[in-house]
Amino acid sequence: MFHVSFRYIFGLPPLILVLLPVASSDCDIEGKDGKQYESVLMISIDQLLDSMKEIGSNCLNNEFNFFKRHLCDDNKEGMFLFRAARKLRQFLKMNSTGDFDLHLLKVSQGTTVLLNCTSKVKERKPPALGEAQPTKSLEENKSLKEQKKLNDSCFLKRLLQEIKTCWNKILSGTKEH
């Protein structure tokens, strides 16, 4: 009998402690009732999307690598939102309007505050901005810049839509429970 109790006391709890981080998410989502998202974040996301209405018609149906690697899967919503929020910061100063950057930062920063991710996740390397391009002529650079700007706008618009979709998924899952 002593051998049985020894196994249950010293065997199982450490096993559970080891397996628990694997099953759980790295980010603890706060505000799952949706009040902060609907009252603050969604307003900024809608403002940004409204300012980018004309961009959608020119976007090609490119599959961005970011969305291939990061998806809003079950139990991975927090991680996706965290990465998406950090990615938003790369598009600061893309638009000349001051309010555009403010709304962008509100979405990024507000999402980060609500996610309350662990320090391990926060210390991870931010996604790369992009590979360095070889030296080209001025005209080529100009066209490339315009193309890049268009691509960035399309990607930003897609990113905002995915953030909105992922938040709606979290809130709908909370309401069902």
Added chain:
Amino acid sequence: MTILGTTFAVFFSLLQVVSGESGYAQNGDLEDAELDDYSFSCYSQLEVNGSQHSLTCAFEDPDVNTTNLEFEICGALVEVRCLNFRKLQEIYLIKTKKFLLIGNSKICVKAGEKSLNCKNINLATIVKPEAPFDLSVNYREGANDFLVTFNTSHLQKKYVKVLMHDVAYRHEKDENNWMHVNLSGTKLTLLQRMLQPKTTYEIKVRSIPHDYFKGFWSEWSPSYYFRTPEINNHSGETNPILLTISILSVFSVVVLVILAYALWKKRIKPIIWPSLPDHKKTLEHLCKKPTKNLIVSFNPESFLDCQIHRVDDIQARDEVEGFLQDTVPPQLEESEMQRPAGDVQSPSWPSENVATTPETFGRDPPLRCLAGNVSACDAPILSSSRPLECRESGTNGPHVNQDLLLSLGTANSTLPPSFPLQSRILTLNPVAQGQPILTFLGSNKEEAYVTMSSFYQNR
């Protein structure tokens, strides 16, 4: 072991109580009693100037020496880490778009680099809305109520959109008795019966955030004054159309009652409650009583003024339904009566006298006369002859018909029954041997007469 554990628990709880916390702030943070002199309160106003927000702080103690004192906010800001307040007399103000509105911010009173008092506040929970405006009250005469409407700038804002409004109104003479009504919209209906007539009321409205954003009541809107009308004026006004309709309906009801009373016996009652036919009354109605001053005489000279028509033929054609079917045997249909032409007077009158009336005889005697020998009928019939009014013969239909019915005068002649007919010619046609047929021919009412066709062929 147990005692030791209990001892440690008590010791640690006492240690926690002694270590430290006194005072309580509205934002939930714990404050040190020594910092009460620099206690302050703040409120935020979102989108007060376009998309710009404002944060206003002030010391609760107005006697505090605010010289060299500054306010600073850190945290929950976008793009920056901290922001400094701007001092306006006794209050400290900051206007910016950089409020994150998620999470807590730390607001501190600073004297130089030293923080005298700090508070962790969520700016979304200290929101003070703007005061409502355009308050007005309109009296609706048809509904007997007052429609209160007002406007608020938060209807066009993005963040603080959901508000709860407090409408307060009072009697002008009752200064401290305010009545409050809470509503989420910008329209309110006050019933007239809830207010006193001929009285001036004062009304005002304020707002407070509802839902996610929380905070304080806004300032009161400018007061609006309105006066309630008199009740008498309102009750005296009646709809002229309604009045006309009511008068007409009363008048029509009165007319209907009068008509019903007047026409009850003659028209209404027979339709609603038809009376069953009474044979006696029917016969009495048909066979009217003879008038007075009838000439009864067997002297032909007395009847010189009477119109005497020659009867050539007597034919019985139509049979009165019911009357004949019930009382007259089939022999009557084929009876044949014939009398000599031209000789009207002498045999006619007796034969007329033979024509019996329902009043004089019952049904049976005419039947016996019809079916049997005429001579047998003569005596009883003659003895109870009916007075004749020649002058009136042309005017009275059934009376005339009965009077003009001619008896056969001979055997094997049947007597025509006295039929309650008007304006018909009774003719007896020889249809078959031995059976007279009575026929009624339509004619003028006043000149009703009976033609007797020839009697039986054998005569």
